[in-house]
Amino acid sequence: MELLLGEPVVDGALLPAVEEAHTGSYDGEGASHFRNGNTYVGHFKERTMSGRGEYAWTGLGVTYAGEFERNRMRGEGKYSWPDGSTYEGQVFDGLRDGYGVFTGPHGICRYSGEWKAGHRHGKGKLEYDPNGVSYYEGEWVTDEKHGQGKMVYTSGNVYEGQWKRNVKSGYGEMRWASTAEVYKGQWADGLQEGEGEHEWLRPQNDGHALQLRERYAGKWHKGQRSGQGIFVYANGSAYRGGWRANLKHGEGVFMFEDGSSCAGLFEDDRMLDASSVMQPAADPVAKLDVSEMVAAEKDPELAAKHVVNTLVRFHSEVKRTYRYYAAMHCPPSEAFTLALEQLDTLLHDIKVPTLDLPLADAHRVFFGSLLRPGAGQPKLTASPEPSVNQLVSEAMSARQSAIDMHAPARPILLREFTSGLVRLAHARHAQLPSLAQRVHELMTAHLLPNARATPSHGASTIERERAQSVGGDELELHWPAVRAVRDAFLDQLHPIWLACAAPRAEDTPAHRRPRAPDNRASDETCRCREFAQLLRNTRLLPAGMTVADALVATALKRYDVALATSDDATEQLAQMLEVELTHEEFCRGICHVAMLHHAAHDEPAPLGAESADAHDSAAAPAAADDAGARDTPLPLRPGADAPPATVVAHFLEWRLLPAWRAHRLEEQIRAMAIPSAAADDQLS
DSSP states (O other): OOOOOOOOOOOOOSSHHHHEEEEEOEEEEEEETTTTTTTEEEEETTTEEEEEEEEETTTTEEEEEEEEETTTEEEEEEEEESSSEEEEEETTTEEEEEEEEEEEEGSOOEEEEEEEEEEEEEEEEEETTTTTEEEEEEEETTTEEEEEEEOOOOTTOOOEEEEEEEEEEEEEHHHEETTTTEEEEEEHHHHHHHHEEEEEEEEEGGGGGOOEEEEEEEEETTTTEEEEEEEOOOOOOOOEEEEEETEEEHHHHHHTSSEEEEEEEEEEEEETTTTTEOOEEEEEEEOOOHHHHHSSSSHHHHHHHHHHHHHHHHHHHHHHHHHHHTTTTTTTGOOOOHHHHHHHHHHHHHHHTSSSSSSHHHHHHTSOOSSSTOOOOOOOOOOOOHHHHHHHHHHHHHHHTSBTTTTTEEEOOOOHHHHHHHHHHHHHTSSHHHHHHHHHHHHHHHHIOOOOOOOOOHHHHHHHHHHHTTTTTTTHHHHHHHHHHHHHHHHHHHHHHHHHOOOOOOOOGGGGGGGOOTOOOOOOEEHHHHHHHHHHHHHOOOOOOOOHHHHHTTTTTSSSSOOOOOHHHHHHHHHHHHHEHHHHHHHHHHHHHHHHHTTTTTOOTTTTOTTTTTTTTSOOOOOOOOSSEEEESSOOOOOOOOHHHHHHHHHHIIHHHHHHHHHTTTHHHHOOOOOHHHHHHHHH
16 A cells, blocks of 8 residues: 555656647747647746646646646646546656655545655655554655654554664554553564563553553563563562563562562473472561651661551551552452552542642652652662562662653552552651651541541442542542543643643752653653643633632642631642642643533633633633634533533533644743742732
C-alpha cells in the first residue's frame, strides 16, 4: 500500500514538437498538440512552456496542472491520475520535490510531507486509511521509514522510536492495545534486541487506569528475554538472574512475596539445585530505617525501637488496609499491588492531605524525596553490602525514579506502603515530640477510624462503601466512567496542563524548575493560582462564585476545607492559591467544573461577550471555537439526568477546548508575570 504512483516525466526540452504543433502566440497563452497525442494548454514565453499551464498524457489519462519553467515542470503543481489519485505540491523537473500531498484513490492512502526526486524523503505523514486511523509520521529516506517516527496500527498498537529501512531499529517504545503491554528499549530488525523493559498491564473494571501487573527489565535477543534480567511479578515476588528464550536459565535468585529468597541454578524455568537454602524473609518493620526522623530525639536508638513496636502493634491493620484499597476496581484475587491512585483515595479517606500538606507534597514525603514540607531534602547515608532483597528493591526503585512521581498507575509494594505511612506521620504530626507518637496518632486518629478495610468484603462491596463515603457526589459516584472520558481527552488537555504547570518566577520551588537532561524523573505540578487563572481567562469560573468557592468545589473538593470568615478569607485564599495540584487533581478539578456548570444550567456566552466583572465571577462563560463561529450549531446541553461522563465529555469538547483555542491561553499564561500579591488581589 505504500507504493505510490510514479508521475510521468517530460524528458528534455519540447521545443521541436512545439514548433510543429503549436497554435497561438509564442509569448502568452496558447496550446500545443504533440505527435504522441499529448497536449499542453497554458502560458508560453520565448517559445517555451513557461508560467502556468496544463499538460496531459492522453494515452495514460494523466494530467499535470501547475508551473512550468522553460519546458520543465518546476514550482507548484498538481498531478491527477485516472484512478482518482492526486499529488499537489512542489515539483522540480517533473518530479515531486519539496513539500506536497499525495492522495490515493478513494482516499485509501494519503502522504503529506517532504519529497526529493520523486520519493518520500524528509519528514512526513503517511495515512493508510481514509479516516487516518492507521498512519506513520516521522522521517523518511527514499520512500522508506528511516530515522525517528511514530507508527499507529489499525489494531490500536503504537510504536514510537527509531527506524531503519522500514523496520524498527534502535531505541523505541511499543504499546500493544489489545494485550495491554508496553516495551521500552532497543530494537533490531523489528524485534527487541539488547537492553529493554517490558511491562504487562492489566485493564481494570469500569474503565480504571491501567495498573502494573508484571515487569521485566534486562537483556533481549530476537524478541525474547535472553541474558541477565530481573522479572517482577504482580504479587511482589521477583526473579533476578539469567534468561534464555523467555525462560529462567543460569544462575539466579527468586524472591518470594514475603521477602524470603532462594538462589541457585535454573534450566528452562526449573531450579536444578533442589538443595538450595531458602533465606528467610527479612522483617520489613524491623528493617525500617527511621534514623533521620529520630535523629533529634534524646535517644535515637530507643526512639527507633518504639517506632518498630508501634508498627508491630498495627501491622495487621496496615496490611488489611493495603489489600483492601488495592482491590478497588479489580477482582480481589488480582489485587496484588496498590497503585498510587488507590493510595490517593486512602489518603483523602483518612484526611491526611491539608492545605499545609497538599497531595503533591504528601507524594514527595511518602516516596522519601521530601522529609517534611519546608524541611529540605533528606540526607543520604552510606549503605552496607546489598542483600538479594535490596538488589530487587533497588531495581524497582530505579524504574520508579524514571516515571512521573505522581503517575496514578505507579505501583507501591507493601513494604513501601509501610515506610511511606511512617514518613507521612512524621510530616503530618510534626508537633508531637516523638516519631512513635506521630505514628500512633496517624494510626488511631486517621487510619483506624476512617479507612474502610474489612477483609471479608469483595470489590463490589468496596465500591458501594466508597460510593456512600463521597456523600452523594455524582462525579465521585461515577468516577471510573468519567475517568475513561477524561483519558480520551488527555492529548487535547495536555497543552493546557503544560501551560499551567510551567514555572512562573525565580522563587519557583526546586522540584518545579527545569531539570538536567540526564534526570528523567518527573515531578510536574501546577498551583491553584494557575487553575483559577485558567477558569477566569476562559470565562468558565462558575457564575456567582468567588475564586475561593470555586477552588473548594473543584480542584480542592477532596480536601476537608472550611471557608474562613471575612476576617481571614484573604489569608486563606492566598494559601489556597499556592496549593500545588498533581496532573490527576488538575484533570479531576476540570471535571468538577463541568458538573458545576451543568448543575447551574449555564449556557455558553457568545465569543467576545465579556461579563460585567470578568475578574470576579466571569458571569458569561464562553464556549467559542477557534474561528469564533461554526457551520453547525452547538449540540444541545446534556439533560438534567445525563450521566456525569456525558456531561464531562460535552463540557470538554464544546466549552473548555474551544475557549482555550479561541483565547490562545497557552501563550497568555506562559507570558504572564503577575506578582503574587497583585495576582491575589485580582483573583479575589
